[in-house]
Amino acid sequence: MNPINSIDTRDIILDVTEKLIYRSGIAATGMDLLVKTAGVSRKSIYRYFANKDALIVAALQRRDQRWMHWFTTQVDQAPTAGERLLNVFDVLKTWFASEGFRGCAFINTSGETGDPRDPVRQVAKAHKDKLLDYLHTLCLDHAVQDPQALARQLLILIDGAITVALVTGDQSAADRAQDMARKLLQLECLTP
Template sequence: MIKKTTDTRDKILKTAEELIYQNGIHAMGMDLLVKTSGVARKSIYRHFANKEDVASAALTERDERWMQWFRTESDKGKTPQERILNMFTVLKSWFESDGFRGCAFINTAGEVGDPEDPVRQIAKMHKQKLLDYALELAEQLNVEHPDDLARQLLILLEGAITMSYVMGDGSAADNAQDIAKLMLERASSRP
C-alpha cells in the first residue's frame, strides 16, 4: 500500500513539474493536472493541500534532480578550472536538449510578485545552491577573492541561460565560457 501511495505522489509531482515547465504555474490548474496525470482530484488532495503545495513540491524535486545532474556532469573535469569551464559545456548540452524552456526557477519566480512566496523562496534556494557550488570550485583555485569570482560565474551562468532561451542564442554558453576563461586567467595571474 505504501508503494502505491508513493507512486501516485510521484506521478502527481512528475506531471506537475512538466506542466509548470511547459506552461507556468498559473496555467497549471488542478483540472489540467487531473486530466494530464490521470490521478483523481481527491487523490491529489490526499497528498497536497492545494495547487501551491503541489507546485512547491514539484519545484523542490526539480531543484534536487537538476543540481545533482549539473554537479555530476560539471565535476567530470579533472581540475577546479576544468570543472568551472565544464559548467558551460553542461549548460550548452541542456540548451540543445528537446523541450528546453529556460530555467524553471527564473520562469516561476517571474510569475510570483511576493518575495516571501514559497515559489520565490525555492527559486532563491536553487540559485544559492548554484552560487555555493561555484564558490566551492573557486575556493579550490586558491584565488584571492573566491566569493567575487563565484558571484561573477553565477551571473555568467544565469546570463547564458537567459540569452539562450529568450534570444534563441545558440552560442550563449560558448560565449559565457570564453568570458569565464578570461576571468580565470586574470584571477590566477594576480599576485
C-alpha cells in the first residue's frame, strides 16, 4: 500500500464524515452514506477505523484541532488583552454569517448521546475544556480579578450565542453576548 494514498484516503474519509455529521448529525450519517459520499469502500473505512464510533470520534477530534486553531488565530489578531476578550464575539459573528453554519458540532453531537461517558461526549468535553483554558489565558493576560470565574462566564456566553444564532438564525446574538461580556469586564475592573 502506498503511504501517500493511505493518508489521502484517511483524510477523505475524515473530511466527508465531519461534513456529514455537522450537516445532518450522527444518526443520519450511516455507513452507506459515508461510503457513497467519500467514494471509498466500506473495507477502506474499516481499515482505518474499528467502527463508526471510532470514525466519528476521530472526525470530531480533527474538527476540534482545526476549529481551535482558526478561532484562536482570529481572536489573537486584536492588539490588547481586553480587546481580544471582546474580539471573541466578533469572530463568532463572522462564523455565524458563514455559509453552512450549523452551530457547534460538539454541542450538536453531544445532544445525540445520552451517556456522559460516551466517547463523543468526551471529545465534546475536551473541546469545551480547551476553549475554557484559552479563555482563562485571555483573562489572565487582561489581569482580571477572578480569571477562572470570568472564563467560565464567557464560555456560557459563547455557547449561548452559538445556540441562539443556530436556532433563530440571528447572527446578532454575538453582539448581545459581547455587550454582556463588556459589562462583566467592567464589573471585574470595579471589583477590588
